[in-house]
Amino acid sequence: MGYAPGAHPHPPEGTLARTDGSLLEANHVSFSYGTAEVLHDVSLTVRAGEFVALVGPNGSGKSTLLKVLLGLLRASTGTVTIFGDAPEHLTERWRLGYVPQRPELVSEIPATVEEVVSTGRLARRAWWRPIAATDRDVVRHAIASVALGELATRPIGELSGGQQQRAFIARAFASEPNLLVLDEPIAGIDRGSQTRFRDSLVHLIAEHGAGVLLVSHELSAVARDVDRVIVLKNRVIFDGPPSELTRTGVSLGVHREDLPLWLEGLG
Amino acid sequence: MLAALPLPYPFELSFMQRALLAGVAVGAFAPLIGTFLVQRRMSLIGDGIGHIAFAGVAIGVVTGVHPLWTALALSGAGALGLEYLRSRRKASGDLALALFFYSGIALGIVLLSRELEPTNIMGYLFGQILTVNVAEVATIVAVATSVVVGTLTVRRTLFAVVADEEWARVAGLPVGPMNTLVAATTAVTVVASMRAVGILLVAGLMVLPVASAQLLARSFRGTLIWASTIGVASVVVGLAASRLWDVAPGGMIVLVAAGTFATVTVASSTRARAHGKAERAAASIDGPDPATAILADSHSADRLARDGE
Numbered sequence: 001m002g003y004a005p006g007a008h009p010h011p012p013e014g015t016l017a018r019t020d021g022s023l024l025e026a027n028h029v030s031f032s033y034g035t036a037e038v039l040h041d042v043s044l045t046v047r048a049g050e051f052v053a054l055v056g057p058n059g060s061g062k063s064t065l066l067k068v069l070l071g072l073l074r075a076s077t078g079t080v081t082i083f084g085d086a087p088e089h090l091t092e093r094w095r096l097g098y099v100p101q102r103p104e105l106v107s108e109i110p111a112t113v114e115e116v117v118s119t120g121r122l123a124r125r126a127w128w129r130p131i132a133a134t135d136r137d138v139v140r141h142a143i144a145s146v147a148l149g150e151l152a153t154r155p156i157g158e159l160s161g162g163q164q165q166r167a168f169i170a171r172a173f174a175s176e177p178n179l180l181v182l183d184e185p186i187a188g189i190d191r192g193s194q195t196r197f198r199d200s201l202v203h204l205i206a207e208h209g210a211g212v213l214l215v216s217h218e219l220s221a222v223a224r225d226v227d228r229v230i231v232l233k234n235r236v237i238f239d240g241p242p243s244e245l246t247r248t249g250v251s252l253g254v255h256r257e258d259l260p261l262w263l264e265g266l267g
Numbered sequence: 268m269l270a271a272l273p274l275p276y277p278f279e280l281s282f283m284q285r286a287l288l289a290g291v292a293v294g295a296f297a298p299l300i301g302t303f304l305v306q307r308r309m310s311l312i313g314d315g316i317g318h319i320a321f322a323g324v325a326i327g328v329v330t331g332v333h334p335l336w337t338a339l340a341l342s343g344a345g346a347l348g349l350e351y352l353r354s355r356r357k358a359s360g361d362l363a364l365a366l367f368f369y370s371g372i373a374l375g376i377v378l379l380s381r382e383l384e385p386t387n388i389m390g391y392l393f394g395q396i397l398t399v400n401v402a403e404v405a406t407i408v409a410v411a412t413s414v415v416v417g418t419l420t421v422r423r424t425l426f427a428v429v430a431d432e433e434w435a436r437v438a439g440l441p442v443g444p445m446n447t448l449v450a451a452t453t454a455v456t457v458v459a460s461m462r463a464v465g466i467l468l469v470a471g472l473m474v475l476p477v478a479s480a481q482l483l484a485r486s487f488r489g490t491l492i493w494a495s496t497i498g499v500a501s502v503v504v505g506l507a508a509s510r511l512w513d514v515a516p517g518g519m520i521v522l523v524a525a526g527t528f529a530t531v532t533v534a535s536s537t538r539a540r541a542h543g544k545a546e547r548a549a550a551s552i553d554g555p556d557p558a559t560a561i562l563a564d565s566h567s568a569d570r571l572a573r574d575g576e
Contacts, residue, residue, distance in 0.1 A: 070437050093439025100434050109306045109477075111430070111487040119427035123438040128420055155485050175438065 162193025394517025
């Protein structure tokens with residue numbers, strides 16, 4: 001991503017993806033909690049420079065799929081590869097940026113935005129090594145890229161929900177990832193924050209060729225920028241450009257309430 | 268026995284100086300590890316491990332092995348067992364704690380019921396800092412130094428893991444080793460502190476200074492510094508007060524830490540009220556600052572959104 005002057009924006013030649021530029025691939029993935037099948041034969045791909053939105057109604061298996069893709073849960077059948085490796089064998093974890101839905105972090109102990117974002121650098125270096133000047137530069141740029149520069153030394157608990165979410169996005173940016181996975185990042189945040197959030201993602205994709213997988217049921221802020229929409233309802237029921245969705249009468253950008261309603265009746 | 272240093276009353280006597288040295292070491296490192304426990308919302312784990320240590324002390328008394336080592340072995344195993352249950356979600360945090368808590372104390376009571384003179388157990392339960400010998404002081408200081416150096420070296424990674432474990436796992440941070448480190452360090456802290464404040468009060472010294480520190484600090488680094496400073500100050504003031512009024516030092520040290528928390532709470536809420544009043548006065552004179560108004564709007568919008576979820 002090259003937030004720091006002189007930082008290496010991309011991984012060494014040939015390591016970005018082993019085959020066709022795909023960063024993340026799920027092939028015929030199924031997953032069950034006990035006897036209840038939550039995911040059935042799910043296949044999807046996220047390629048370099050691509051902005052993919054994964055949408056679906058509540059209970060459609062979005063969160064479970066995300067956990068399987070990230071290696072937090074193991075698929076019952078099927079395979080997942082990130083940068084060509086199974087998630088559990090992925091060694092360069094920094095290449096995968098992750099923004100959780102409800103970070104547990106806002107809690108008892110005060111921590112500044114800078115301290116939280118700095119933890120994003122830990123995956124890039126041996127964890128016992130002290131933070132170097134380059135790391136500080138990258139952290140500063142990551143904070144600036146989500147427009148929180150002036151709040152860098154403020155305790156994160158004092159920030160609004162939208163500002164906090166941006167801080168967690170900056171934490172993911174700090175490892176200069178090739179693939180960014182975001183879980184419901186715009187749920188319940190103010191419009192100004194949504195716009196800044198959109199700008200940060202577009203910058204990440206355009207300038208650094210990263211792939212983005214955004215899990216959300218509200219796409220209005222990024223509707224015009226999404227390359228592909230995947231609709232999940234325990235299985236993939238749609239995978240294509242947003243224009244195809246609009247043809248079915250769904251507007252991703254104008255009527256925010258339309259999408260979830262439409263999804264409920266789909267499949 | 269070392270000669271007394273020329274310190275003023277109440278630390279002019281050599282036993283008070285040994286107590287001061289051991290106490291300052293404990294006061295510095297117990298809240299340091301306590302900060303990570305509070306962040307993980309496991310403030311009472313020190314208490315649970317203290318009860319397991321009690322069983323360890325009892326085993327030592329019965330078998331003739333030095334109770335420090337048996338307490339360390341048992342509380343170490345207990346801490347790792349608790350961490351196993353927590354991480355595998357085999358039992359909820361407080362249920363797992365209750366299981367170890369009561370098993371530990373029950374085992375200790377059963378074992379000691381066979382002893383004819385279990386009086387020396389009181390020193391472990393309530394602390395006997397005034398009777399620590401040079402070897403014990405050296406052990407406590409060595410443990411304290413290792414814990415402080417170790418914790419500070421990996422503080423960023425430890426913070427990342429205890430603050431947001433799922434994210435840390437995805438980021439490839441050493442979640443398992445860090446969790447084991449926190450559990451093992453907690454056991455070591457409890458055992459090393461039990462001569463100073465006693466098994467029943469160890470958790471107080473680990474957590475109460477952190478409770479004050481989180482009200483005073485505005486960063487994680489600041490919280491660590493404040494917590495250790497308040498821990499050390501509580502020991503010094505508590506020891507001095509115990510000499511002055513001839514009361515139990517362990518209890519006095521923890522009471523000072525609790526009193527500090529009460530004072531800091533009152534002071535910070537008074538300051539917050541005064542700050543709010545000044546802001547309201549400024550707003551009524553100048554009218555709302557546009558930037559503040561926008562910020563306030565987004566705050567309330569977010570709060571509404573969060574409340575509505």
